[in-house]
Structure formats: structure tokens, C-alpha cells
Amino acid sequence: MTGTATEGGRAPIEAVPWAAGSPTAEPERLVFERSSPGRRASTMPDPGELPDAVPERVLPAWARRTAPVRLPEVSERDLVRHYTRLAHRNYAVDLGFYPLGSCTMKYNPKVAEVAAALPGFARLHPAQPAEQVQGALELLARLEHALCELTGLAAATFQPAAGAHGELTGLLIIRAHHEARNDPRRRVVIPDAAHGTNPASVRLAGFEVTTVASNPEGLVDLDALQAALGDDVAAFMITNPNTLGLFERNIARVAELVHGVGGQLYYDGANFNAILGKARPGDMGFDVVHLNLHKTFATPHGGGGPGAGPLVVAEHLVDYLPAPVVVRDGDGYRWDHDRPRSIGRVHGWNGNFGILVRAFAYLLANGGDGLRSVAERAVLNANYLLHRLEAAYQLGYPAKPVMHEFVLSARRQKGQGARALDVAKGLIDRGFHPPTVYFPLIVEEALMVEPTETESVETLDAFADAMLEIAAQAEADAHALHQAPVTAPVGRLDEARAARTLVARWHPPPEPDQAGSDPADEGPPDKPTS
Amino acid sequence: MLASLGLDDVDELFRPIPAELRAPAGLDLPRPHAEQEVATELARLAGRNRHLDELTCFLGAGVYDHYVPAAVWYLAGRGEFATSYTPYQPEMSQGVLQALFEYQTLISELTGLEVSNASLYDGASAVAEAATMAVTATRRSELLVSGAVAPRVRELLDTYSQGLDIKLLEVGALDGHTDLEEARGKAGDQTAGLLLAQPNFLGVVEDVGAAARVAHDVGAKLLVSFDPLSAGLLEPPGRLGADIVVGEGQALGNHPNFGGPAFGFLACGSQDVRRLPGRLVGETVDSAGRRGYVLTLQAREQHIRREKATSNICTNQTLNAIAAAVYLSWLGPSGLEELGRLCLRLARYAAERLAAVPGVSLAFPGQPFVKELVVRLPADPAEVCRRLVGHGLLGGLPLAGLAPGLADGLLVAVTERRTKADVDRLAEAMATVLAELGAEAAGRGGRGGEGVAR
Numbered sequence: 001m002t003g004t005a006t007e008g009g010r011a012p013i014e015a016v017p018w019a020a021g022s023p024t025a026e027p028e029r030l031v032f033e034r035s036s037p038g039r040r041a042s043t044m045p046d047p048g049e050l051p052d053a054v055p056e057r058v059l060p061a062w063a064r065r066t067a068p069v070r071l072p073e074v075s076e077r078d079l080v081r082h083y084t085r086l087a088h089r090n091y092a093v094d095l096g097f098y099p100l101g102s103c104t105m106k107y108n109p110k111v112a113e114v115a116a117a118l119p120g121f122a123r124l125h126p127a128q129p130a131e132q133v134q135g136a137l138e139l140l141a142r143l144e145h146a147l148c149e150l151t152g153l154a155a156a157t158f159q160p161a162a163g164a165h166g167e168l169t170g171l172l173i174i175r176a177h178h179e180a181r182n183d184p185r186r187r188v189v190i191p192d193a194a195h196g197t198n199p200a201s202v203r204l205a206g207f208e209v210t211t212v213a214s215n216p217e218g219l220v221d222l223d224a225l226q227a228a229l230g231d232d233v234a235a236f237m238i239t240n241p242n243t244l245g246l247f248e249r250n251i252a253r254v255a256e257l258v259h260g261v262g263g264q265l266y267y268d269g270a271n272f273n274a275i276l277g278k279a280r281p282g283d284m285g286f287d288v289v290h291l292n293l294h295k296t297f298a299t300p301h302g303g304g305g306p307g308a309g310p311l312v313v314a315e316h317l318v319d320y321l322p323a324p325v326v327v328r329d330g331d332g333y334r335w336d337h338d339r340p341r342s343i344g345r346v347h348g349w350n351g352n353f354g355i356l357v358r359a360f361a362y363l364l365a366n367g368g369d370g371l372r373s374v375a376e377r378a379v380l381n382a383n384y385l386l387h388r389l390e391a392a393y394q395l396g397y398p399a400k401p402v403m404h405e406f407v408l409s410a411r412r413q414k415g416q417g418a419r420a421l422d423v424a425k426g427l428i429d430r431g432f433h434p435p436t437v438y439f440p441l442i443v444e445e446a447l448m449v450e451p452t453e454t455e456s457v458e459t460l461d462a463f464a465d466a467m468l469e470i471a472a473q474a475e476a477d478a479h480a481l482h483q484a485p486v487t488a489p490v491g492r493l494d495e496a497r498a499a500r501t502l503v504a505r506w507h508p509p510p511e512p513d514q515a516g517s518d519p520a521d522e523g524p525p526d527k528p529t530s
Numbered sequence: 531m532l533a534s535l536g537l538d539d540v541d542e543l544f545r546p547i548p549a550e551l552r553a554p555a556g557l558d559l560p561r562p563h564a565e566q567e568v569a570t571e572l573a574r575l576a577g578r579n580r581h582l583d584e585l586t587c588f589l590g591a592g593v594y595d596h597y598v599p600a601a602v603w604y605l606a607g608r609g610e611f612a613t614s615y616t617p618y619q620p621e622m623s624q625g626v627l628q629a630l631f632e633y634q635t636l637i638s639e640l641t642g643l644e645v646s647n648a649s650l651y652d653g654a655s656a657v658a659e660a661a662t663m664a665v666t667a668t669r670r671s672e673l674l675v676s677g678a679v680a681p682r683v684r685e686l687l688d689t690y691s692q693g694l695d696i697k698l699l700e701v702g703a704l705d706g707h708t709d710l711e712e713a714r715g716k717a718g719d720q721t722a723g724l725l726l727a728q729p730n731f732l733g734v735v736e737d738v739g740a741a742a743r744v745a746h747d748v749g750a751k752l753l754v755s756f757d758p759l760s761a762g763l764l765e766p767p768g769r770l771g772a773d774i775v776v777g778e779g780q781a782l783g784n785h786p787n788f789g790g791p792a793f794g795f796l797a798c799g800s801q802d803v804r805r806l807p808g809r810l811v812g813e814t815v816d817s818a819g820r821r822g823y824v825l826t827l828q829a830r831e832q833h834i835r836r837e838k839a840t841s842n843i844c845t846n847q848t849l850n851a852i853a854a855a856v857y858l859s860w861l862g863p864s865g866l867e868e869l870g871r872l873c874l875r876l877a878r879y880a881a882e883r884l885a886a887v888p889g890v891s892l893a894f895p896g897q898p899f900v901k902e903l904v905v906r907l908p909a910d911p912a913e914v915c916r917r918l919v920g921h922g923l924l925g926g927l928p929l930a931g932l933a934p935g936l937a938d939g940l941l942v943a944v945t946e947r948r949t950k951a952d953v954d955r956l957a958e959a960m961a962t963v964l965a966e967l968g969a970e971a972a973g974r975g976g977r978g979g980e981g982v983a984r
Binding site: 161 | 531546561567569605618632644738769817827
């Protein structure tokens, strides 16, 4: 199929422009500015015959609250309208295409939401004894087994709540592994294209960061890696496919080099969607893998979380996993707390269990065959979209085919006066979420595009048309793009000002000098009053 | 699509993966399932769990069975919030950004500190982030940790400290509260901070103001892990001198979820804002001068600062924080106060009823508490709880192995979902179970005695 040009440049489908004059174009006051004394949404149950307890009598003065809590006072109607109107001012996968590179914004199946909300999952207390939660433990055990199959590794922990949390957990396990061998190590090596969480996690785990450059093909430079390795290296951390969307085809050699100095090989699973069921990190020589279930397993991103970052490890690292772990016990399951070599807890309880329920639903729905075709369609969609865009935008690194994502450079457009940021804002006016911009850092004016497998060819074509139109506009009149976005609920926001004069909360306006009417009835103040 | 790429088979796109690295055939994975089959299987698994609609819950210890109003997930669960990403493109993410700005304001109000971040993973990891802040702010390495902080939280701190230059020193609990004299004795010029929980793991209300003086006298920070729903009764720790206030946000509109997802919160004073971990939303204006919101002070964060970042956190618990904003707006100031008062009444009634059961006593009589308390039992608390399940009750958390000197202790929590009748039922069932256990022990003792006599 080929792209269909659209009249007027506006994509016919999947595009969600905020129509001028729609209610969502109006600013929405803060919930505090909707507040009116005496209003409330909450109701409290009748205490019946319960004896009263007066705080002044039963709590010491040094503990008691001295000033009223300034929460908003709104009716349920106002509450619902307020947050519904805020929802209308937010873009999402449920509204349209969201090709943020490295973030895997695939469609989130709704059966998973229904399952996670079942009282048998949502209304479980984490301290309930194992015999009361056998269904939950079975789910964890079966999900663990599937993740081990898919990664080619031995066992998993579900405590990490996100990818970076998994990284920290994995690095602490690597630390414990070296220390147990009386061979403590100082450094962790990462490629210059790595996610920012990698070096940050390395520091938190008490290691120093050594960065190695990529070669002109956009892959790990083996000579540079070899030079960086030594017997003080604890691990090499890498994403594969890497953040340029390229498969590190020398990964077996990389593993040999790293293991050769006694280091461990860490797999950042942010890009696992590309190889799901097609290739396994364990077979490539990786010792530790974190997966981002909120990416690969289609659990919703929630505006930035919650996610789940389970960590899967090879046999020789199993003893170091955070305790407790789920184990088989006769016909059922139990928590095993007796793990003397465990690094200890990284979460107060069992991780983001509700996300694991959703991921398990996704696993069942797709099955092994479905997961493999997820990877195939993700890679096909990326290569198709790249094919449609490469005449207008340069590829950051020229290697093809790409895997599940690719990195364009807007350096040609920059020469015409439009930067990657302007391309991004131009996309907003055309109803699409922009790609990730300015990452990875090794590509000038980077636009990192990850279409995912869940988008149709019609959507990909509409997006490509919008990108091509923006390229044409950059060539004809780059200045016009500097005004974008003009259809969004707000225009381009002054980020420098936000950082310069930090306003991180609302403050009530000063008491008016003269008695006035209820401020909540007067609409929003013209200026923030903080 | 394949044809436009000049390909016959999608597998040609996987040629960068060497053949020997292709996944083997026959991985042990489920077959594909129809949606209906997925729903049925998940319902079957859920059905094998005994949840809090089946069992009346007096279990707390950090996760509480508070009521979640209908509007909370009706709103927070909307696709516009739930299926969006971190608001990197603020012009099309004003909904999430504004909701988080409101959340930050609400947390600031509850904690009594100026700046809240946009959420962390959970209450336990929030404590570790606060510890890191205290260490970097003071350039000191010792953290005094109250023994009355939940064991799970102390375990997590211990894990995180393996990679950080932090030495943890425990301060004992005395009559249920942190021994501040011991803390004073251990505090010195290497003390970065003093950590305690309010109310603490044993349900006791701590003297935060006195603890702040102990910390500040040696130039250390006071870190408090705070139950946010206690704010209707208790003075926010920030107003009593706490420098960093963190906590578990589950009680604010989030279901227990078997421990997650909920969220952790963290608030600090303006002077520490550049050491804050994670996302922070700030107010600004757009090109037309209209108010708007953006992620701000990103130079603290991993995607900009990499190894020099204040934390490695990227994905957080935004949706749960939005749920908290909806919940607190639903509650309102009078709701928060009434809820606190109701819990206080139930907790005090529970203390009175349980202490009247033969053999049962309060572990810390005279100590203030608001929704959770420890009772001592004349029989193994774990066995008592097992039997209480037969009466449809989750009796609480047995403290053996979790708190020194409290092997006979049971931690009992109430929320506004419990009623006077529930408390009566717990006390009556407890009396029945203890009588059964007493009779069995006497029976065993009696037979054994006869054996000896013969």
C-alpha cells in the first residue's frame, strides 16, 4: 500500500486537532479556584452508637493539627467536570498516534483493565497470608515462567516498579555477585547512545560510569569497548536493538569481551518489543535483563506511570534476587523469604501487581505466536514509515533495515531555519503526538520515531503525509513553524521561565482588602497569584 | 507494505540478527486466547483469592482499606490520562500537567512543606530518595533510623545503602515510640538525618517537634514518613520542623492492589528543591501569555544530567498521583477531618473492646494513636489470625519477627470502612478463638500432666 495524499494537509484519521472554539480550548481553572466554602463531594458513614473521641482530649497538644487543611471545596459535579475538562486537554493513545521513540506507545487492550479491577486482584491486601492469595501467586509464577522463556534466562523478580528501578536492582545484584567472589569492581561501561537512566542507575548502585563511543554505523565500537574493559569492570549495559533502532549484530562478540574480563552483561529491555519471540537476550550472552511491561506488554503508561520493570537473571545470579520470591509448594505457591544471599527489598511490597495482571492478560491474549507477530509488525511498521520519510529527512545513521524504531535528523530543516522542536510542534497542529526529540544525544536534531505494531497503514500514511508537509513548509517558510502549535489548548510554553522562577504549587490569593463576593464565583484571576 | 519495501517476507527485516541468535522454536508459551477466554481465565485466578469484600479487614501496616469513591477511578481511569505518556510535549499534555500541579499543591498542604515532586514508586522507595537528599544536602553519611519505622522500609533502605555512601544506625523504640534520648546520644557531626514515621509502624503518634530539635541541634535533617490521611488530626510534620516528608500514598484513593500500584510522595522546603528526585511540574505562560504547566528543573533529572542526576527515576506513578488529587478534592477539608475523627473513634473503641477480651492487653497504654494499635495476645497471634479467617475476619498483622519484644503482638488497623459492629465482631471472635486455643492448650497440658503422673 502506498500513502494517500490528503486535501488541505490535515490528516483525515487518527488526528485530533483541538478545534478552535471547542470547550477544551478554554483554559480550565485550578480545582482550588473552583473552590467555594461549604461545598463538598464527600460523604461519611453514620458512626451509629460509636463512642465519640474528641481529638482535644485524646491527642496531646504537640501532635494536634493547629490550622485548617486547605483542600478545595467542590461538589462532585464540579469535581467531575473539572477533571473531565482536564482530560480533554490531554493527548493519549486512545485518541491517536503517539510515535514517541523508545517509549513503545502501543494500544492498550481494555480487557486488561477490566481484569486488573476485579476485586480478587484490586482488593487484595499485600500482607494477606499466601493461602488466601493463591490466584495472585499463580499469576506471578506463570508470568515469571513466560518472561524466562522469552528472555532465555532463569528467574525473575517483580518488585521493580519501572525500568530504571529494574536497572538499579540488576546493578545491585551484579555488585553482590562480584563481592561474593571477593572481586569487588568499580566501573560500569555504557555506550554513548544509552538511555539517561543507565548512567544514573550506575551511580546509585555505587559504580563509576565509563562511556564508549558508537562506531560510524551506529553500533558499539568493539575496539573502543575493548579499550574500556578491564578487571575493574563490573558490567556492560546495553539496549539491543540500541537506541538508534539498530540491532547490535556483534553482540555475541561483545558478550565474549565482557565475560572475558569477568564482567556481567546487562540488557536494558526498553526495546524488547523489536525481538519479542524472535531472539532472546539470554542466547546472546546477557546475564541480567529488565523488561518494561508498560512498553512491551501494552500496559498503559498513565501519563508517566505506573509501569513495571521486572528483572530476569541467569542461573548464577538467582540467589541475589530481592526476597521474597514466589515458589511452588505442593499443589500451590508460597513466598520464599529464606534467601540469605538476596540483595533485599527494592519495593515495600510486591511491585506494581496491578500492572502485572494487565501484562499477564496481554500474554494470554497474544500467546507465543502472537508475541512473535507483535515484533514482526512493529519492525515492518517502522521500516515502512522510514521508507515514506527518508526522502525528506536524513537518517541519523544510514544503516538499514532498522528494527522497531528509527532516528531521523532534522539537520537539513535546521539549515532552512526549522529545528527538530519546530517539526515536533508542527505535528501537534496536525493532530499527532511528536516523536521523541533530541535523543539519542549522538544524533544532531534527533527525531526518534517508534510507530509500534498496533498502528494501521492508514495511520502511518497520514503521519507520513504530515511529516512531509512540515518538511515542505520548512523549505518554503520555516518561520511559520516557529509559531506552532496554534491549535493546541495552549501555545508554545516558556520552559525557561518555569525553571527560572519556580512556581511548583498554587497559593491562595491574598485576602481582599474590602469585603467582596465569593472569589470562586468570579472566575479565574487574570494572573497567577503565587 | 512489504511490497513497497521490495520484500516478500517480513523475516527479511530481521536479517541483522545473526541466525545463531534467533530464538529456538517451541518456547513454552501460552497459545493465543480470545478476549473472552482471557477474561474467563483472569476471573478464575481472581476467584482463587480471598479479597477484602469477603474478609473484614483489620490489616494495615502501610496499606489500608480506605473507601475509594466512585468518582476517583471514573476520572483517573479515563483514557486521556491512562494512555498518555510522561508530558514531554506540554502543549498537548496540559491535562496531566495541571492535575499534577494540583497534586503537588495538595501534598504540600498535607505535609506542610513548600515543594512536592510528581510522585515516586512507593512509600518505601521514597524514604530511600529522602535519605539520598539528606546525605547530599549535609555532605554527611550517617542516617539515624528509628526502630519504629516499618521493617519493610528499613529493609529497602538497607538494600539501597549497598550502593550509596550511607551508614544506617538504628535508634530503638521505647514504649512504642522512638527513643529520642538514644537518638540524641547517637547524633553527631556525621549525622545526615534522623528518620521516623508518623504515626509509626506500631501506630503510635511520635513527637515530631522534639525529634526535629534532636536532628537540628547537630545540623542534620529530620525525615518523616507520614500517613497522609492522618493530616485531618495531626499537625503536618513540615510545620513541626521536618525537612523532608515522604510517605505511602495508597490511602489516597488507591485500591490496595496487593501492594501496588499506589505511589510514594516526597515534599521538601524550597532550599532543597534542586536536590529533589523525579518529575516536578511548574507553572509558566505560553506565547500568548496564557497560564500553562510544564515539567521543570529537568537539569536535576537523568535524561539531562545522566550520572550526575539527583535520582535515576524516570517512569513514576503519575496516574496514582492523579487519583490522589481527585480523591483529596472529593474529600475536602471537612471530609479529611471527619474521616480522621471517625478512624480515631473506631480505633479507640477497638482498643477498649479488645483490651476487655480476657488475656488481651494494649501494648502501649497511654500512648496516643489515631487508626492503628498493637495488642498483646495470650496465644500465638499468627494462629489467632488463621482462626479469625474462619469468622470472616483479617485480624491484623502478627508482629513476631517484625518488632523486638512483641512476639505476642498483633497490629490492628481500622479505617472508615469498619463499623462499630465490625469491631464488636472482632472482639467477640477474638474471645471465642482465644477460649478455643486456651481449652486446647489446657487439654494438651492436662493429658500431658496425667502422663507424667502415671
